[in-house]
Amino acid sequence: xxxxxAIVNNKxxxxxxxxxxxxxxxxxxxxxxxxxxxxxxxxxxxxxxGWVHDPAQKQPTISQAIKANTxxxxxxxxxxxxxxxxxxxxxxxxxxxxxxxxxxxxxGLSGAWRRLLTALEGADDHFDxxxxxxxxxxxxxxxxxxxxxxxxxxVTEADIYAIEAAKRIRVFVEERAPxxxxxxxxxxxxxxxxxxxxxxxxxxxxxxxxxIFGDLIWDPSIRHRTALAEAGTDAAPLTDARCxxxxxxxxxxxxxxxxxxxxx
Ligand SMILES: Nc1ncnc2c1ncn2[C@@H]1O[C@H](COP(=O)(O)OP(=O)(O)OP(=O)(O)O)[C@@H](O)[C@H]1O
Ligand SMILES: [Mg+2]
Numbered sequence: 001x002x003x004x005x006a007i008v009n010n011k012x013x014x015x016x017x018x019x020x021x022x023x024x025x026x027x028x029x030x031x032x033x034x035x036x037x038x039x040x041x042x043x044x045x046x047x048x049x050g051w052v053h054d055p056a057q058k059q060p061t062i063s064q065a066i067k068a069n070t071x072x073x074x075x076x077x078x079x080x081x082x083x084x085x086x087x088x089x090x091x092x093x094x095x096x097x098x099x100x101x102x103x104x105x106x107x108g109l110s111g112a113w114r115r116l117l118t119a120l121e122g123a124d125d126h127f128d129x130x131x132x133x134x135x136x137x138x139x140x141x142x143x144x145x146x147x148x149x150x151x152x153x154x155v156t157e158a159d160i161y162a163i164e165a166a167k168r169i170r171v172f173v174e175e176r177a178p179x180x181x182x183x184x185x186x187x188x189x190x191x192x193x194x195x196x197x198x199x200x201x202x203x204x205x206x207x208x209x210x211x212i213f214g215d216l217i218w219d220p221s222i223r224h225r226t227a228l229a230e231a232g233t234d235a236a237p238l239t240d241a242r243c244x245x246x247x248x249x250x251x252x253x254x255x256x257x258x259x260x261x262x263x264x
Contacts, residue, residue, distance in 0.1 A: 002035060002127035003264040004120075005189070006149040009156055011165035012136035015194030015222065016155045017044040018232055019253075020133040022246070024049075025237055026254030028090040032128040035078065037062055038096035039116075039145050045133035046095035050082020050235040053097050062094040065119040066103050066144065074116075074123035085237040092127070100141065107140035113181055116144035128264060138172055146173070147181040151189045151261050158196055158205035158221075166191060167212065189260045192253065193221040218256045222249050 007020045017040070024034045038045040039062065043053065053059065060077040077094050106112045124130045132145035146152070152173050156162040170188055178184040191213045193206055210217050222228075228246040231238055238247040 001264060002033075002124040002130040003151065003261060004124070004130040004132065004149045005151045005153060005261055006132040006134055006142070006145040007153050007155060008134045008138075008142060008146070008169050009154055009162065009165050010136055010138045010142070010168065011156070011159075011162040014155050014157045014159075014162050015192075016136075017048060017133050018228065019153070019155045019192055019194060019222070020045055020131050021048045021232070022228075022238065022250040023254060023257055024091050024131055025087070026250045027129055027257070028087040029251070030254060030258070031090070033090050033092075033126065035092050035094065035124050035127040035130040036081075037074075037094045037116075037120075037130060037132045037145070039100070039132050039141050040096060040135040041098050041100040041141070042135065043096045043098070043100075046093060046097075048232050048235055049091065049093050051079065051093055051095045052082065053095075059095070059097075061099060062096050062116075062119075063100040063103055065094065066100075066115045067106075069115050069118060071118055071121040072123045073119040078123065082235065083237045085239055088237065103144075104140055112140070113143050113147045117148040120148055129261075138169065143181060146177050146186060147183055149183070149186060151187050153189055153218075153257075153261075154191045155194050156191060156209065158193055158202040158209060160205060160208075163205060163209050163212065166209070170213075188216060190218040190256070191216045192218050195224040196221045197224050218253060218260065220249055220252050220256075222246075222253065 065073040
């Protein structure tokens with residue numbers, strides 16, 4: 001089984017998807033095989049990895065695998081990504097589209113929270129890491145990921161509301177996951193501070209996050225860089241010369257990931 005890591009924050013727009021995609025890239029460059037499971041109906045991770053949704057085609061997505069509720073159903077939805085880079089062959093994707101919203105209707109069904117765990121059974125054995133890109137919520141879609149995950153990484157901005165949300169995630173991981181998701185060993189492994197600027201407010205909030213989360217704060221923090229946002233919207237790997245700085249930041253963050261997250 002791959003080591004499964006959920007990237008979470010119920011605050012929107014803090015950089016969860018960017019972190020998932022760039023850690024997948026960093027890990028692949030280190031020779032690791034990575035599965036990205038897009039658990040957000042926005043489908044941003046799928047798009048950033050160059051997967052193209054064609055409504056005219058019946059494309060398999062993670063929504064179907066969860067709906068199937070059978071062991072290993074995710075095997076049938078894992079696909080190559082669309083990047084033109086040598087290491088891209090070590091990254092695979094279980095994509096999402098807006099249809100994933102339909103799984104929300106099943107949230108109240110008995111044992112529905114187990115369905116992603118069931119779908120992944122035996123399906124990610126040949127990967128080193130499975131990364132879940134979670135939506136900005138702690139409701140059903142995120143809970144599916146937290147029931148299937150070994151580890152959690154929170155992404156936050158140096159912003160008071162994002163840090164408050166990060167604190168709520170820590171409580172959820174420590175108190176509710178063992179009780180409600182039968183996942184007593186789920187562990188918070190790190191907190192990534194993203195889109196950091198040098199303003200006084202951000203510096204103050206970054207220090208506050210360090211006081212709250214201590215050694216869980218991963219180094220380096222990721223600086224706010226337009227080139228990183230542009231590579232995301234271009235569905236491109238960080239190979240371009242303009243991306244040298246974000247590339248270096250994520251290479252270092254990948255080393256921190258490899259130290260903090262146990263291997264499978
Ligand atoms: N370090 C950064 N520097 C500049 N732009 C960034 C950075 N991180 C993320 N962005 C941009 O900010 C926007 C939100 O990022 P992203 O989609 O990764 O956040 P998210 O937490 O996944 O959002 P959501 O909650 O909607 O899923 C995107 O346009 C992204 O390109
Ligand atoms: Mg996202």
